[in-house]
Amino acid sequence: MSPEPQPYRLTAGAAESPVLLHVPHSSRAVPADVREGISLDDRALEAELDHITDSHTAELTELASRACAVAPWTFANGLSRLVVDPERFPDDREEMLAVGMGAVYTHTTHRERLRPPEHRPQPLLDRFFHPYAEAMTAAVDARLAATGRAVVIDVHSYPTAALPYELHGGGPRPPVCLGTDGFHTPPGLLARAEAAFAGFGGTCLNSPFPGTYVPLKHYGTDHRVGALMIEIRRDLYMSEPGGPAGPGLGALAAALAELVDSLTVRGEVSGAGRRAWS
Numbered sequence: 001m002s003p004e005p006q007p008y009r010l011t012a013g014a015a016e017s018p019v020l021l022h023v024p025h026s027s028r029a030v031p032a033d034v035r036e037g038i039s040l041d042d043r044a045l046e047a048e049l050d051h052i053t054d055s056h057t058a059e060l061t062e063l064a065s066r067a068c069a070v071a072p073w074t075f076a077n078g079l080s081r082l083v084v085d086p087e088r089f090p091d092d093r094e095e096m097l098a099v100g101m102g103a104v105y106t107h108t109t110h111r112e113r114l115r116p117p118e119h120r121p122q123p124l125l126d127r128f129f130h131p132y133a134e135a136m137t138a139a140v141d142a143r144l145a146a147t148g149r150a151v152v153i154d155v156h157s158y159p160t161a162a163l164p165y166e167l168h169g170g171g172p173r174p175p176v177c178l179g180t181d182g183f184h185t186p187p188g189l190l191a192r193a194e195a196a197f198a199g200f201g202g203t204c205l206n207s208p209f210p211g212t213y214v215p216l217k218h219y220g221t222d223h224r225v226g227a228l229m230i231e232i233r234r235d236l237y238m239s240e241p242g243g244p245a246g247p248g249l250g251a252l253a254a255a256l257a258e259l260v261d262s263l264t265v266r267g268e269v270s271g272a273g274r275r276a277w278s
Helices: 042-052 057-067 095-099 122-147 187-196 248-262 273-277
Strands: 008-011 019-023 073-077 150-158 176-179 203-205 225-233
Touching (some): 008 122, 019 122, 057 150, 057 248, 073 122, 187 203
Parallel strands (some): 019 150, 150 225, 176 203
Antiparallel strands (some): 176 225
């Protein structure tokens, strides 16, 4: 019997680093008992995982971390987002409920049934979503306690062609999309990301995917927590929809390392709160 996959993993970085790389959608792992509640047959499930998984983003962040002068911390989801999606609101605030893709998905990327209508989401929220959120909050709190600030860099990928589930799929699909938040993404953080990823053919803000991930404890109230989402178009580094990584992976990892290093000065934290981004 295969061992139960771990729901998440925190990899320690340098004590002085405020940076927390968040990798929420890289895994394809689905526990056996959760699989029993998914309506798709095995072939259809594998196809859905090809479309919905941000393949190779865990490898990308690992390569970037190794290249950094000051190693960042990394928090990675060990389970597929088909188990729970830790980046969704767990209630009616979540706009993706409109297409059956709230914190617990009921539909697929092609708007087909993933779980039966009678499925109850609360057991999965209690078992996976809330413990993940608590652990991520603790990781951010630890960076605040150690350095006076925290910078959450959310690492994602997205397909070259829009999928039917996308609510904002009609907009630009740049090589690199930078998701921002009006409270948690100050101009200096955004400028550093734009500079780091300038060599891939262009960046765009909040298209096709807007926003950032910030724990609810800090969301909209704590300026010490900076946040940025990096969405990489998959044709830059892999065969779509779920194929192997290509040579572009290394260049993107180098760009991510450049961004992380620009946010941290060896031996000290480069400021605190909003002053760090000026």
